[in-house]
Amino acid sequence: MLNLLQACKASPxxxxxxxxxxxxxxxxSLIARELITENRDVVIIERNPNVARTIANDLDCIVEExxxxxxxxxxxxxxxxxxxxxxxxxxxxxxIVSCGIVAETFKNxxxxxxxxxxxxxxxxxTGRRILGVDHLLNPDAETAExxxxxxxxxxxxxxxxxxxxxIQMRRIDCIKESRFPGRILSEVRASIGPEFMVPAVLRHGExxxxxxxxxxxxxxxxxILGEPSALDRLFGPCRNTIRKxxxxxxxxxxxxxxxxxxxxxxxxxxxxxxxxxxxRQVLSLLGNPKIKVIDGRKEFLKPLSTVxxxxxxxxxxxxxxxxxxxxxxxxxxxxxxxxxxxTINILTAxxxxxxxxxxxxxxxxxxxxAPLLDSMHIDIIINEKTVMAGTILDRVRKAKIxxxxxxxxxxxxxxxxxxxxxxEKLGWKIRDLNLPKGFLITFxxxxxxxxxxxxxxxxxxxxxxxxxxxKEEIGRLENVFGA
Amino acid sequence: MHWKSIFCLLSVILLIVSGFIASxxxxxxxxxxxxxxxxxxxxAAAIGVLFFVLMKLLSRKxxxxxxxxxxxxxxxxxxxVFSSLSGALPYTISGxxxxxxxxFFETMSGFTTTGASILTNIEAVPKSLLLWRAxxxxxxxxxxxxxxxxxxxxxxxxALRVIEAEAPGPSVDRITPHISKTAKMLWLIYLGLTIAxxxxxxxxxxxxxxxxxxxxATMATGGFSPKNASVAHYDSGYLHWVxxxxxxxxxxxxxxxxxxxxxNFRSFYKDVEFKTYAFIFLxxxxxxxxxxxxxxxxxxxxxxLRHSSFQVASILxxxxxxxxxxxxxxxxxxxxxxxxxxxxxCAGSTGGGIKVIRIVVLLKMAFTEMRYLSNPRGVxxxxxxxxxxxxxxxxxxAALVFLYFAFFFVSVVVISFTGVDILTNITAVIANLxxxxxxxxxxxxxxxxxxxxxxxxxxxxxxxxVGRLEVYTVLILFSRKFWRSF
Numbered sequence: 005m006l007n008l009l010q011a012c013k014a015s016p017x018x019x020x021x022x023x024x025x026x027x028x029x030x031x032x033s034l035i036a037r038e039l040i041t042e043n044r045d046v047v048i049i050e051r052n053p054n055v056a057r058t059i060a061n062d063l064d065c066i067v068e069e070x071x072x073x074x075x076x077x078x079x080x081x082x083x084x085x086x087x088x089x090x091x092x093x094x095x096x097x098x099x100i101v102s103c104g105i106v107a108e109t110f111k112n113x114x115x116x117x118x119x120x121x122x123x124x125x126x127x128x129x130t131g132r133r134i135l136g137v138d139h140l141l142n143p144d145a146e147t148a149e150x151x152x153x154x155x156x157x158x159x160x161x162x163x164x165x166x167x168x169x170x171i172q173m174r175r176i177d178c179i180k181e182s183r184f185p186g187r188i189l190s191e192v193r194a195s196i197g198p199e200f201m202v203p204a205v206l207r208h209g210e211x212x213x214x215x216x217x218x219x220x221x222x223x224x225x226x227x228i229l230g231e232p233s234a235l236d237r238l239f240g241p242c243r244n245t246i247r248k249x250x251x252x253x254x255x256x257x258x259x260x261x262x263x264x265x266x267x268x269x270x271x272x273x274x275x276x277x278x279x280x281x282x283x284r285q286v287l288s289l290l291g292n293p294k295i296k297v298i299d300g301r302k303e304f305l306k307p308l309s310t311v312x313x314x315x316x317x318x319x320x321x322x323x324x325x326x327x328x329x330x331x332x333x334x335x336x337x338x339x340x341x342x343x344x345x346x347t348i349n350i351l352t353a354x355x356x357x358x359x360x361x362x363x364x365x366x367x368x369x370x371x372x373x374a375p376l377l378d379s380m381h382i383d384i385i386i387n388e389k390t391v392m393a394g395t396i397l398d399r400v401r402k403a404k405i406x407x408x409x410x411x412x413x414x415x416x417x418x419x420x421x422x423x424x425x426x427x428e429k430l431g432w433k434i435r436d437l438n439l440p441k442g443f444l445i446t447f448x449x450x451x452x453x454x455x456x457x458x459x460x461x462x463x464x465x466x467x468x469x470x471x472x473x474x475k476e477e478i479g480r481l482e483n484v485f486g487a
Numbered sequence: 488m489h490w491k492s493i494f495c496l497l498s499v500i501l502l503i504v505s506g507f508i509a510s511x512x513x514x515x516x517x518x519x520x521x522x523x524x525x526x527x528x529x530x531a532a533a534i535g536v537l538f539f540v541l542m543k544l545l546s547r548k549x550x551x552x553x554x555x556x557x558x559x560x561x562x563x564x565x566x567x568v569f570s571s572l573s574g575a576l577p578y579t580i581s582g583x584x585x586x587x588x589x590x591f592f593e594t595m596s597g598f599t600t601t602g603a604s605i606l607t608n609i610e611a612v613p614k615s616l617l618l619w620r621a622x623x624x625x626x627x628x629x630x631x632x633x634x635x636x637x638x639x640x641x642x643x644x645x646a647l648r649v650i651e652a653e654a655p656g657p658s659v660d661r662i663t664p665h666i667s668k669t670a671k672m673l674w675l676i677y678l679g680l681t682i683a684x685x686x687x688x689x690x691x692x693x694x695x696x697x698x699x700x701x702x703x704a705t706m707a708t709g710g711f712s713p714k715n716a717s718v719a720h721y722d723s724g725y726l727h728w729v730x731x732x733x734x735x736x737x738x739x740x741x742x743x744x745x746x747x748x749x750x751n752f753r754s755f756y757k758d759v760e761f762k763t764y765a766f767i768f769l770x771x772x773x774x775x776x777x778x779x780x781x782x783x784x785x786x787x788x789x790x791x792l793r794h795s796s797f798q799v800a801s802i803l804x805x806x807x808x809x810x811x812x813x814x815x816x817x818x819x820x821x822x823x824x825x826x827x828x829x830x831x832x833c834a835g836s837t838g839g840g841i842k843v844i845r846i847v848v849l850l851k852m853a854f855t856e857m858r859y860l861s862n863p864r865g866v867x868x869x870x871x872x873x874x875x876x877x878x879x880x881x882x883x884x885a886a887l888v889f890l891y892f893a894f895f896f897v898s899v900v901v902i903s904f905t906g907v908d909i910l911t912n913i914t915a916v917i918a919n920l921x922x923x924x925x926x927x928x929x930x931x932x933x934x935x936x937x938x939x940x941x942x943x944x945x946x947x948x949x950x951x952x953v954g955r956l957e958v959y960t961v962l963i964l965f966s967r968k969f970w971r972s973f
Contacts, residue, residue, distance in 0.1 A: 022664075043665075064666050066663075
């Protein structure tokens with residue numbers, strides 16, 4: 005009863021943002037679910053009546069059955085009153101055309117289109133409206149960026165991918181860190197040093213936000229947060245990072261692989277369709293690894309081989325016996341399994357690990373196998389849909405809010421806000437802000453320096469403030485920190 | 488089955504019901520009724536709270552309640568049973584209705600907005616208990632579970648399943664993106680219309696107490712009146728017309744009310760269900776009033792029009808008020824009223840019955856089948872409100888209507904064991920299954936259900952619940968598949 009009543013009190017009275025989503029596929033429904041948790045008004049437009057009915061049963065939103073390229077459907081779904089129109093059907097053309105129609109007809113609606121075509125990726129983040137699309141987002145490009153970030157950070161399963169470069173989050177098992185179990189948080193900080201935060205602790209699958217008198221247990225997994233150098237000093241360098249790679253095997257030669265190679269700065273034959281500048285530096289930073297790309301389909305390998313002369317494309321079916329031995333996957337430093345089949349990715353990564361690969365990463369499309377993954381040895385699982393949903397949500401949210409990390413299977417997320425000039429409490433101390441209960445400031449980045457906040461820390465313009473909070477509080481947060 | 492979640496939510500329902508009983512107790516204290524009446528109300532509320540605590544202990548956990556489809560059906564059915572069980576307590580404890588089964592029948596009749604009573608002399612019952620009787624109507628009209636969702640948005644996504652199991656009609660129209668906001672809007676409209684009716688009735692000379700009781704019973708399409716003679720107690724044409732209008736409004740889809748309040752006046756005119764509903768109402772009124780005039784029951788045109796429209800609205804919307812004993816009316820009028828019992832109000836209204844929209848869909852289906860017969864290679868679609876209807880919806884409607892009648896016939900067989908005549912039997916069953924209240928023959932508006940044996944009362948109470956929750960929600964609990972864990 006108590007939690008029901010609390011939730012009742014927290015029910016929002018704010019002017020809720022209205023978002024129209026075209027396409028109730030995996031991505032569309034994921035974004036819808038996240039927005040509904042944040043108490044936004046969501047309308048989904050879906051062409052397939054069966055999908056529409058299922059989604060209407062599942063989600064607390066209006067579902068309009070119809071074709072997103074038709075003006076009457078868009079009008080009757082109430083897109084005119086929406087703040088955002090997000091087109092994420094499986095077809096690039098439908099997405100762009102419907103965004104175009106919306107932009108032409110309803111002037112105040114901002115649009116986001118998902119496109120898979122890698123050549124459209126060039127129009128990403130130009131900041132201009134192109135064909136009526138305000139943000140053209142490519143899931144492959146977003147995922148490639150996220151994977152590249154993980155590789156730069158040394159492919160450590162302990163380091164958690166947060167978007168902010170100046171800050172690092174690690175996950176440590178308390179059983180391995182003798183300074184944690186049996187002590188309370190303030191003691192731990194007193195003995196280790198003040199320059200890190202513990203924003204969250206995972207205990208028996210449940211996420212807890214620790215306060216000063218939080219007592220650590222042996223089975224806990226603690227998230228620690230701080231500047232990378234400070235964490236290295238206090239906890240020693242992350243034991244599992246790999247700084248230099250000699251060999252990298254990539255399974256799957258689809259668009260994502262090409263974008264990833266680009267992101268990693270692999271030398272390219274210069275053509276006008278690949279506008280991104282070459283960046284040899286990054287590659288040498290990684291130790292100039294030898295890269296094999298394995299795929300069973302020549303038509304996917306051919307374009308790669310013409311663009312990236314230095315890689316070694318291999319035409320082999322993943323189902324072939326002995327492929328792991330013959331391509332000596334076991335001796336690779338990194339194995340990336342990036343095909344479009346998550347089952348193959350997971351199994352291949354696990355197999356590569358078992359054969360001796362140092363690090364393996366698997367791309368998944370949903371959480372179906374999540375319960376299995378804990379007991380497997382794959383170092384890093386990356387969920388394409390979660391990455392994409394995070395990117396879209398960053399665009400949609402009012403204030404300058406970025407999602408840094410969404411704790412898996414929990415309602416919490418770590419976000420970062422850029423304090424704008426219009427924030428009325430500039431220069432105030434944190435303790436005087438009177439933040440609502442449930443908001444925990446985990447870090448403040450002031451002029452490029454990470455500060456572990458106390459009650460006396462002041463908040464200034466352009467500061468980046470990190471908070472950990474429940475997803476449903478995001479709407480309230482926007483109100484506190486202003487749009 | 489997630490029993491813990493179910494009990495967690497059930498306990499809140501019990502708390503809501505106890506809260507209303509407690510506020511009736513305050514009224515009883517304020518008007519200085521016999522102390523035993525007040526005390527019995529307090530005792531009933533206390534027992535409700537006790538069960539709330541008990542269930543709360545049974546379901547101790549910190550997570551959000553999680554309901555699957557099956558849990559939703561279970562929860563909704565149980566919430567109605569438990570509300571009636573606890574709502575029956577004040578009658579028995581105070582001694583107004585000594586038998587607990589009778590009290591249960593009366594309360595179930597209240598919550599399901601049936602209006603079938605076992606009370607012979609209503610006016611002898613303490614006023615506070617009669618107010619509670621009307622309040623059960625009012626709570627059940629829009630739905631207790633809908634109220635729960637409206638005031639506790641924390642239910643989250645499972646709210647939708649629960650509402651679909653409770654709300655009348657084939658599908659729930661969402662007027663706002665969040666189901667809890669939709670529930671809130673519906674309750675606000677309901678509250679607003681109730682207040683409007685109270686004011687209009689008081690302008691016609693009713694006391695506040697009578698106006699509230701009648702407004703509760705009208706807006707919920709219930710039919711409990713605090714007077715022995717029902718609305719016929721008032722010999723005022725104005726009052727009859729006011730009640731007629733509000734019965735008609737209560738039998739309309741509340742989504743339409745919302746649209747009209749939002750400024751979209753054409754939605755009444757464009758809605759095919761509303762048009763059919765209005766047509767049935769007008770046609771039946773004309774036939775009955777002509778019949779009454781010709782047969783000499785009433786001599787003045789206004790009088791015959793007033794009584795016939797009142798009675799037609801009362802039966803069509805499944806309210807069950809009476810301005811006269813239609814058991815004495817001529818055969819044509821009785822037959823028309825008898826058929827109206829099978830139709831009921833609109834989907835999304837507080838009325839019971841099969842609902843006009845289902846009749847519309849079945850009619851269209853029948854016509855389409857005939858078109859297929861005359862043109863076997865044609866391809867036809869069925870349209871409702873200018874939108875094509877999916878086959879699934881049509882199957883769903885056809886199956887529901889079949890189950891409705893199947894249950895009706897089974898009930899007629901069951902009730903026949905009491906030995907009543909066939910007219911009384913059939914109309915008693917449909918009056919309870921359709922949530923109407925009075926039937927014809929020995930259960931006509933001038934009589935009541937007191938003479939039935941206890942098992943017949945329980946069966947009729949069961950029929951009310953089946954009718955209110957529209958068959959599937961209750962009957963699914965009796966299928967073997969429902970209880971299988973895999």
